[in-house]
Amino acid sequence: xxxxxxxxxxxxxxxxxxxxxxxxxxxxxxxxxxxxxxxxxxxxxxxxxxxxxxxxxxxxxxxxxxxxxxxxxxxxxxxxxxxxxxxxx
Numbered sequence: 378x379x380x381x382x383x384x385x386x387x388x389x390x391x392x393x394x395x396x397x398x399x400x401x402x403x404x405x406x407x408x409x410x411x412x413x414x415x416x417x418x419x420x421x422x423x424x425x426x427x428x429x430x431x432x433x434x435x436x437x438x439x440x441x442x443x444x445x446x447x448x449x450x451x452x453x454x455x456x457x458x459x460x461x462x463x464x465x466x
Contacts, residue, residue: 408433
């Protein structure tokens with residue numbers, strides 16, 4: 378495996394360029410860090426951020442798994458190309 382393919386194999390496997398994957402992963406990391414801080418505050422002060430962690434997980438899962446599956450699924454003849462799809466960004 379070449380050095381270049383070490384950086385491009387996984388992004389290509391999820392339909393992204395290296396730079397697109399870098400941006401998406403960077404965005405996920407920030408959202409996860411913020412959710413983690415909210416969970417830490419919630420652990421100390423349980424009346425704050427009661428749903429922040431679970432909502433963050435749900436949104437990140439939707440962006441990473443559900444939306445990606447929609448984009449990779451072949452569209453049917455009756456469906457508009459962009460119907461029901463959301464951006465990964």
